[in-house]
Amino acid sequence: MSLLSQALRGGALALLLGAFAPVGAAQAEEIRTPMIAQGCAGCHGQSGAGMGAAPRIAGYGRDAFIATWEAFRDDERPATIMNRIAPGYTDEEVAELADYFSQLR
Amino acid sequence: MNGFSPKITRRHFGALLAGSAFTLAAPAILRADTGPRLVVIGGGFGGASAARFARINYPDVNVTLIEPYDSFVTCPYGNLILGGRRELPQITHSYDGLRARGVDIVQNWAKDIDPVAKQVTLADDTQVAYDKLIVSPGIGLRWDAIEGYDEAASEIFPHAWMGGDGSQISILRRQLEELPEGGVVGLAIPPNPFRCPPGPYERISMIAHHLKQHNPRAKILAFDAKDGFSKQGLFQEGWEELYGDLIEWIPASEDGTIVAVDPQEKVFISEFGERHKVDVGNVIPPQYAAAIARDTGLADESGWVPVDPLTFAAGTAPDIHVIGDANIGAPMPKSGYVANSTAKQAVASAIADLRGESPPQNPVYFNTCYSHVGEEYGISVAAIFRLDDDGEIAATPDSGGVSPSGPLSEQAHNRRREAEYADAWYDSITTDMFS
Numbered sequence: 001m002s003l004l005s006q007a008l009r010g011g012a013l014a015l016l017l018g019a020f021a022p023v024g025a026a027q028a029e030e031i032r033t034p035m036i037a038q039g040c041a042g043c044h045g046q047s048g049a050g051m052g053a054a055p056r057i058a059g060y061g062r063d064a065f066i067a068t069w070e071a072f073r074d075d076e077r078p079a080t081i082m083n084r085i086a087p088g089y090t091d092e093e094v095a096e097l098a099d100y101f102s103q104l105r
Numbered sequence: 106m107n108g109f110s111p112k113i114t115r116r117h118f119g120a121l122l123a124g125s126a127f128t129l130a131a132p133a134i135l136r137a138d139t140g141p142r143l144v145v146i147g148g149g150f151g152g153a154s155a156a157r158f159a160r161i162n163y164p165d166v167n168v169t170l171i172e173p174y175d176s177f178v179t180c181p182y183g184n185l186i187l188g189g190r191r192e193l194p195q196i197t198h199s200y201d202g203l204r205a206r207g208v209d210i211v212q213n214w215a216k217d218i219d220p221v222a223k224q225v226t227l228a229d230d231t232q233v234a235y236d237k238l239i240v241s242p243g244i245g246l247r248w249d250a251i252e253g254y255d256e257a258a259s260e261i262f263p264h265a266w267m268g269g270d271g272s273q274i275s276i277l278r279r280q281l282e283e284l285p286e287g288g289v290v291g292l293a294i295p296p297n298p299f300r301c302p303p304g305p306y307e308r309i310s311m312i313a314h315h316l317k318q319h320n321p322r323a324k325i326l327a328f329d330a331k332d333g334f335s336k337q338g339l340f341q342e343g344w345e346e347l348y349g350d351l352i353e354w355i356p357a358s359e360d361g362t363i364v365a366v367d368p369q370e371k372v373f374i375s376e377f378g379e380r381h382k383v384d385v386g387n388v389i390p391p392q393y394a395a396a397i398a399r400d401t402g403l404a405d406e407s408g409w410v411p412v413d414p415l416t417f418a419a420g421t422a423p424d425i426h427v428i429g430d431a432n433i434g435a436p437m438p439k440s441g442y443v444a445n446s447t448a449k450q451a452v453a454s455a456i457a458d459l460r461g462e463s464p465p466q467n468p469v470y471f472n473t474c475y476s477h478v479g480e481e482y483g484i485s486v487a488a489i490f491r492l493d494d495d496g497e498i499a500a501t502p503d504s505g506g507v508s509p510s511g512p513l514s515e516q517a518h519n520r521r522r523e524a525e526y527a528d529a530w531y532d533s534i535t536t537d538m539f540s
Contacts, residue, residue, distance in 0.1 A: 043530045052528055
């Protein structure tokens with residue numbers, strides 16, 4: 001592989017792709033999405049950026065994320081579906097999700 | 106615009122890039138030429154998700170996607186075309202986004218796999234070599250299962266159960282528009298397992314939605330080879346409230362299994378020989394894994410492919426991972442979301458193996474299936490799957506499940522929100538596949 005292609009794959013390609021994607025999404029992709037968070041992208045958009053009625057979860061404060069999750073889990077917060085999803089994850093997994101989404105801007 | 110034209114595009118970078126900003130860049134730099142070769146068969150929910158995930162997470166990996174159609178028509182939201190709420194272009198997705206990420210799109214049929222030489226043979230006998238192969242070909246229809254129902258018959262009684270070039274769903278839509286006043290729409294619904302368990306029942310709902318507005322004296326006869334179905338209570342509650350006696354569901358125990366059809370006479374014939382005249386017939390036949398999975402010996406006698414629940418490697422060939430509707434993933438449903446979710450674990454496992462590493466442990470496979478019952482009326486079932494102590498896939502206890510039941514007077518808010526969330530799901534997951 002040439003130095004040029006290495007450089008391009010590392011940087012210039014990201015810039016090129018960035019021209020097509022919202023800046024936030026391009027930045028977010030630099031933070032590797034943990035496997036546990038992959039399922040979230042099916043509704044909440046790329047890197048938790050939100051999609052239509054599914055709210056943005058990127059940039060959610062870590063403690064607030066965990067508190068919200070626990071409220072869904074305990075059915076203490078109005079919900080249509082997250083109250084069914086939240087009990088399916090362990091505390092450790094929720095902490096990992098909170099760490100990840102709170103890092104995103 | 107959507108069609109199959111067998112041409113090899115994988116070295117034709119100029120053509121691939123024409124019309125995009127990338128024409129200014131030297132094409133070869135878009136993909137590594139020395140890294141491992143990940144080849145994906147099938148550009149649907151499993152395959153497109155796999156290809157995109159691989160390019161984002163493993164930029165050193167060469168990704169080739171073999172797909173016969175030049176764009177992808179989703180089965181999800183096809184029912185909304187029948188309901189008059191979507192048009193075909195809205196559920197048709199280009200592969201240009203994947204090309205822009207450096208995925209090498211080969212528009213061709215994969216007709217054979219040599220697991221020893223590790224290469225895929227295309228319809229024109231071209232070979233594509235791989236280090237790891239992801240097989241996500243979807244389903245095949247069992248043309249031998251319902252007497253009189255073959256490919257020609259599907260022009261009269263469309264199945265509309267594979268996206269293909271969009272023609273099947275378009276035929277059914279046109280037939281519904283041309284249904285005589287007070288006419289009968291028949292559906293033949295298959296036994297388990299089949300693609301998209303709630304799909305036939307969302308279809309009944311969307312056809313009823315159309316008929317209620319345009320042909321309110323018409324009738325839907327839904328013949329089922331089963332006695333129960335996904336989200337049954339919620340669907341039936343919604344049907345009763347929204348459509349009254351427009352819908353009649355006939356379970357297997359009431360002679361609902363259709364064993365033969367006569368397309369010329371427009372007749373469905375039941376297990377006990379009853380002949381039901383219909384004006385429009387939607388026959389969703391029994392299914393098995395697509396031909397490439399059966400012809401190559403990946404599938405077992407059930408017609409579906411046994412896989413390792415941790416890596417989705419095929420039992421017969423460790424460098425071949427089979428995902429999506431073609432595999433045996435029960436208790437996970439054959440859904441787009443499951444295909445998307447398991448695609449990522451399969452790719453991560455395949456790449457880990459190439460690097461001499463272990464596959465990601467303790468995977469979580471995620472599913473939500475939304476269905477539209479009417480305007481602003483959505484319902485869902487959700488599940489979080491893990492491997493149990495025996496390494497088998499199991500739903501996580503005390504989680505998931507279906508939307509709350511109850512009359513619209515109590516549940517209107519939830520039903521409207523879930524219809525909106527369904528739209529968000531569609532846009533999100535297709536972004537996760539094609540952008």
